[in-house]
Amino acid sequence: MKCFLYAHFLCLCLLFSLEKSYGFEGRKIAENHHSHTIEVSSLLPSTSCKSPTKVLSSHDNKASLEVVHKYGPCSRLNQDKTIAAPTHAEILLQDQSRVKSIHSRLSNSKASGGNDVKVIDATTVPAKDGSVVGSGNYIVTVGLGTPQKQLSLIFDTGSDITWTQCQPCAKSCYKQKEQIFDPSQSTSYTNISCSSSICSSLTSATGNTPGCASSTCVYGIQYGDSSFSVGFFGTDKLTLTSTDAFNSIYFGCGQNNQGLFGGSAGLLGLGRDKLSVVSQTAQKYSKIFSYCLPSSSSSTGFLTFGGSASKNSKFTPLSTISAGPSFYGLDFSGISVGGTKLAISASVFSNAGAIIDSGTVISRLPPAAYSALRASFRKLMSKYPLTSALSILDTCYDFSNYSTISVPKIGFFFSSGIEVDIDATGILYANRISQVCLAFAGNSDATDVFIFGNVQQKTLEVFYDGSAGKVGFAPGGCS
Ligand SMILES: *[C@@H]1O[C@H](CO)[C@@H](O)[C@H](O)[C@H]1NC(C)=O
Ligand SMILES: *[C@@H]1O[C@H](CO)[C@@H](O)[C@H](O)[C@H]1NC(C)=O
Numbered sequence: 360m361k362c363f364l365y366a367h368f369l370c371l372c373l374l375f376s377l378e379k380s381y382g383f384e385g386r387k388i389a390e391n392h393h394s395h396t397i398e399v400s401s402l403l404p405s406t407s408c409k410s411p412t413k414v415l416s417s418h419d420n421k422a423s424l425e426v427v428h429k430y431g432p433c434s435r436l437n438q439d440k441t442i443a444a445p446t447h448a449e450i451l452l453q454d455q456s457r458v459k460s461i462h463s464r465l466s467n468s469k470a471s472g473g474n475d476v477k478v479i480d481a482t483t484v485p486a487k488d489g490s491v492v493g494s495g496n497y498i499v500t501v502g503l504g505t506p507q508k509q510l511s512l513i514f515d516t517g518s519d520i521t522w523t524q525c526q527p528c529a530k531s532c533y534k535q536k537e538q539i540f541d542p543s544q545s546t547s548y549t550n551i552s553c554s555s556s557i558c559s560s561l562t563s564a565t566g567n568t569p570g571c572a573s574s575t576c577v578y579g580i581q582y583g584d585s586s587f588s589v590g591f592f593g594t595d596k597l598t599l600t601s602t603d604a605f606n607s608i609y610f611g612c613g614q615n616n617q618g619l620f621g622g623s624a625g626l627l628g629l630g631r632d633k634l635s636v637v638s639q640t641a642q643k644y645s646k647i648f649s650y651c652l653p654s655s656s657s658s659t660g661f662l663t664f665g666g667s668a669s670k671n672s673k674f675t676p677l678s679t680i681s682a683g684p685s686f687y688g689l690d691f692s693g694i695s696v697g698g699t700k701l702a703i704s705a706s707v708f709s710n711a712g713a714i715i716d717s718g719t720v721i722s723r724l725p726p727a728a729y730s731a732l733r734a735s736f737r738k739l740m741s742k743y744p745l746t747s748a749l750s751i752l753d754t755c756y757d758f759s760n761y762s763t764i765s766v767p768k769i770g771f772f773f774s775s776g777i778e779v780d781i782d783a784t785g786i787l788y789a790n791r792i793s794q795v796c797l798a799f800a801g802n803s804d805a806t807d808v809f810i811f812g813n814v815q816q817k818t819l820e821v822f823y824d825g826s827a828g829k830v831g832f833a834p835g836g837c838s
Pocket of ligand 2: 759
């Protein structure tokens with residue numbers, strides 16, 4: 360079934376992401392109960408990488424990897440200037456594609472209990488200049504094969520299968536910074552056969568029925584509307600740290616890859632399906648992992664498998680009701696702005712459902728919740744001049760005439776009763792000092808799922824415990 364490999368097929372499924380990097384450092388010079396005081400000059404990131412302020416500890420049953428922004432000065436991918444970083448407007452547009460595909464995937468699963476595979480023709484794939492758009496905000500570097508090759512992968516809690524571009528790139532590989540993985544040079548690589556039961560589990564992990572090429576299992580996955588990876592399904596040794604390696608991890612060896620991955624070697628799937636790396640390493644780490652996304656592209660965070668949560672973590676249960684098989688669902692119950700909980704009916708949140716996603720940039724709120732948030736935020740920010748919108752962000756300020764600003768605090772409430780304070784760096788999205796925007800957006804449909812995006816997760820330690828079915832949040836996980 361060569362045609363499967365060589366046609367750009369694709370299904371409608373999901374997600375993935377993008378963002379650039381200019382997170383801001385958000386240097387706070389004062390703080391009271393209801394607002395953050397921020398130096399305006401800290402709204403844009405610095406151009407050099409600050410070494411991590413926290414030493415990553417490593418002990419039994421725990422493996423920590425450094426997390427960097429793909430386009431920031433801390434990224435090893437950033438040296439290649441031929442891979443252009445996207446603009447903020449492009450990032451936000453890509454974010455919208457990811458969100459659309461998540462919404463469509465979840466509404467499909469509500470309606471039918473699963474996604475139909477829809478094979479579409481190559482001509483419906485937007486002709487994007489493949490190297491321009493870079494997605495996936497956050498990357499980690501892992502080792503694959505024997506001898507191991509270092510590969511920088513976008514990590515994604517919203518998808519399951521892990522894949523990397525592979526030689527000989529039978530159909531197409533986009534430009535990546537590191538050498539493309541060559542399975543024929545790895546003594547530990549094995550193709551998976553079409554008749555293997557693990558091959559059929561690709562259907563739930565990717566939303567597509569697997570194909571078969573000369574008896575080798577073929578996977579295919581599409582993200583958003585214009586990026587995909589198709590290739591052989593195989594296993595090889597995955598090395599996370601010098602002490603933690605797994606001899607045979609199932610992954611996709613991509614022979615036809617296109618899209619928004621801008622320079623990274625592929626994707627590390629951290630979803631809830633059984634093919635995700637989290638599930639495949641469950642014997643060792645019990646489906647426990649945590650991460651901290653740095654405040655800006657000039658600092659680093661971490662991704663840890665195993666280990667325990669910070670003592671000051673607040674936990675809320677994972678919900679599975681409307682979350683779909685891959686996503687981490689949460690029960691949201693409210694939002695506070697400037698210390699006051701907004702009057703939003705609980706049904707606004709329960710009708711929509713909610714997920715937390717590492718790959719969506721801007722949190723997407725139910726429309727009624729976003730209007731209440733925006734109205735309250737604008738009122739508390741009324742002394743600052745509003746300026747034009749930035750893509751999906753409609754509440755933007757010109758801070759040119761200020762050296763410090765005071766921004767209301769924002770908190771998320773969950774049905775379990777906890778409140779999680781969004782860090783100062785998770786409230787604003789700075790394009791330039793004269794255009795700094797409230798970093799939230801509304802869904803257009805009240806039944807679309809609420810997405811807790813990665814800007815709002817900055818500096819929080821987010822601790823996933825897939826075995827106990829809960830997620831914990833602790834402030835100050837990284838800087
Ligand atoms: C895996 O299977 C494909 C398709 O049959 C084949 O072209 C490729 O050489 C195989 N790779 C290895 C390393 O055996
Ligand atoms: C900044 O201050 C100058 C001088 O008072 C004024 O002309 C200008 O309109 C102000 N700009 C903004 C964005 O407030």
